[in-house]
Each structure stands twice: as structure tokens, then as C-alpha cells.
Amino acid sequence: MWGDGLKKRFWSPKVKAIVIIAVVLAVLTMVAAAVSSGTPFGENLVGTLLSPFRAGVAAIDRQAERYYNYLFSYESLQAENAELQKKVLSMEEDVRSAETYQRENERLRTLLKLTEEHEDYVLVSAYITSWNSSEYKSAFTIGKGRNSGLTEGMCAITENGQVVGLVTDVGANWATVTTVMDASLEISASISSSGYTGVVQGTFLPDNTNVLRMNYLNTDAVVKNSDQVVTTGSTLYPRGLLLGYITNVSIDETGVAKYATLEPSCELGKLEQIFIITQYANN
């Protein structure tokens, strides 16, 4: 289609060099990602350099969002506040009766010599500085890294103990957390009420919505909507952390197992701060 003249003009020595460098770099990065056990040097360097910028822009973005909400959501906040005050009054009554149960519970716990839940956790808090902008990946970067004791494979949770994801890349002052909604992450889990086990994984549905699915459930499993799904525990994450609530159950594509669709326990899009479990008793 093109004449030789045009071909020559496009394929100048400089253009050829650029193409060759691009191919070599692309191959190198792919090989480094495949063979490297940790974060490759180049990625660590760029991530470390970008980390302060990301943290700065994220802080400005958070402030701007708060200011915007203050300016434009004042009336709705007032209505919400009135509604919440009503709820507080009703909850105060609940608390009074709950306190009775709590005292009873405490006595029973002492009786059974149960230890306080999760007191073995050592947590590092971190703010989210940026999100992966891919349509098909659910991951974000946080402003803490190896300097704060983080390593690959650590579990990220919310302040309420809901699983957010796992640390998949760590630099000196940054780390990438791949969330439970990402298709690359598989977490062994169980239904807390019945004990049925399965594997929880992020999945894209045909209508492009990203949902959490619990796969490989026994076909005999009796599963109810709103049942809690928790982690079964592994070398990467402790047991008993909340992953989500069951919303639907079906037989999977193979016909030999069931799967359940879950509603994630936390709203990932609204997270600002997360906590990384750096140590826990692996019982």
C-alpha cells in the first residue's frame, strides 16, 4: 500500500531503535514479572518515586471531596442526621438490654476460658493513595511498604475485620493490594452457620458486573441467603474474617458443584483507610 519512499521515511534508524528498545523492555518486564519472586527492581524504584506524589494528590483529593460534600450535601446530611438521632435513641434502648446479655456473655466466656477474639493480630494502618485504572482489575496502592514491615501475601482488612484483599506487591514506601473482587485472587472460605467450604473469587458476569462468587460448594450444601461467609484461614490470612453475605445460590457450569453469589462485606469503592495484618497466631 505504501511506496518504498514512505516506508523508508517511517522506518528511520531512530524509529527502528525505538521499536527494538520497546520490544526488549516489554519482554524484560514480562520475564521479570514471571521469574521474580518479589517486586522487580524497576517497579520498586518507580513505585517509590511515585509514592509521595500519589499520597499528596490522594490527600488533596480527599480534602476536595470532603469540601464538596460539605458544600453540596449539607441538606441531605441534616436529614440524615435527624434520622440517625432517632436511630440512636432506639439503639440506646437496645444497648441497655444488650448490656445485660453482655455481662452474661462475659461470665460465660470466663467460664469457658475463651480468649478475646483477634488479640493476636498486629495491624499496620495505611491510606489508599491510588486505584488501578483498569476495567478488568481490582487493586489499589497504599502509602506504606516494606519500611513499615509489609510483605507480599499479607491480608488487608477494614476496621471491622472485613477482608479487603491481599498485598501482592511491596516497595519501600508503597504496596499494592489486590482486592477480593479481582479474578486473580482465590480465598478458601466457609459458610459460618453451616461450615460448608468453598473458594471465593471475583468474577465478571456476562453483563460486565463484577461479583464475588463462592465456588466448589458441595451440591448437597444447604445454603441460605444472608449467610455469612468467612475465611477458613491459611498461611496468608487468619480464619474467621468476614468476606461477604450470600445473595444467591446456583449449580455451576460443570453441574457437579454449587456456587453462591456474595455481597462483599465492605464497600470497596468507599474505602479510605485499611489495616494490614502483619502478624497473627496461625492456629
Add this chain to the structure above:
Amino acid sequence: MRDKYKNALMWALYALLFLFVLLLQSVVFGRARFWGAKLSLIPVAVACVAMLNGAENGGAFGLAAGTVWCLAGGDGGGVTLMLLTGCALLSGWLCDRYLTRRLLSAAMMSLLSLFIVQGALFAFKYYLGTVGASALRLLPLQLLLSMPACPLIYWAAWGIRKVGT
């Protein structure tokens, strides 16, 4: 000497523009989905800079941008690196040969780059089985949503270009 200084300043400003777009895409709009699609501003920035600076210089910028994007943990890794370099070379060459360096050309090159980068990334993910064919519906939406950034990035790149000439 003065020309060299102006040239160095111009490329430093282009690097800052790229950093700004990178942070805008990953930090400010990183978590936001509009009707299910996310913004993709990097191909627009690469196309705008490349069409103003020609195939060779633009290609080098695309290569640098692709490398930083890849090392910053951007989606597609090495594939995106090659795609951004290719789009920069193509945009620069088309503007060298056939188009004038104006906003309309920038819009055409941005659209072409977005289509190539996001289309190839989708094909790559589809081949790997990460996404279903129905996710293709997001591609035109993403292109449509990302294009309004083109005039702003083009004018910024055009202003920077004037520093170097």
C-alpha cells in the same frame, strides 16, 4: 546552548504533564466508574505529545511513558508499553506526513490511540480468559468518556511545545 536548554525544559515539562495525567488517572479517577467504564487518559496524552513532536521524538516519549506506566503497575504491563510506543510512532508519523498539527488532528490521533490501546488490551484479556466478550461494550463508552480530556491535554502540550521553539 540556549536551544538545548529550551529543548530540555520542554521535555521536562512534558514529563510533568505525563506525571499529572498519570496521577489524575490513577488517584483522582482511579476508583470512579462512569456507567461501568473507567477513564483512559494516558493514550490521549501520548498521542497529543507525539503528534506535535513527530514520529521520532514522539516515539521516544511514547517509549518513556509506556515504560513508566508499566513500572508503575499499570494495566497490561509490557503489552501496554509496546502499544503506547506504537501509537506514539504512528501518531507522530501521520502528522508528519498527512495531517496538520491542530486540535482536530489531535482528537483523531487520540481516538485512534485509545482504540488501539484499549482494543488490544481487551483482546489480550479476552484471549487469556479474564473477561467475557460482553465486556467489549465498555470500549466505546471508555473512548467517549476519555475524549473530552483531549482538548485540555492538547492545549497543555501545545503550550509546552512553544517553550521549546
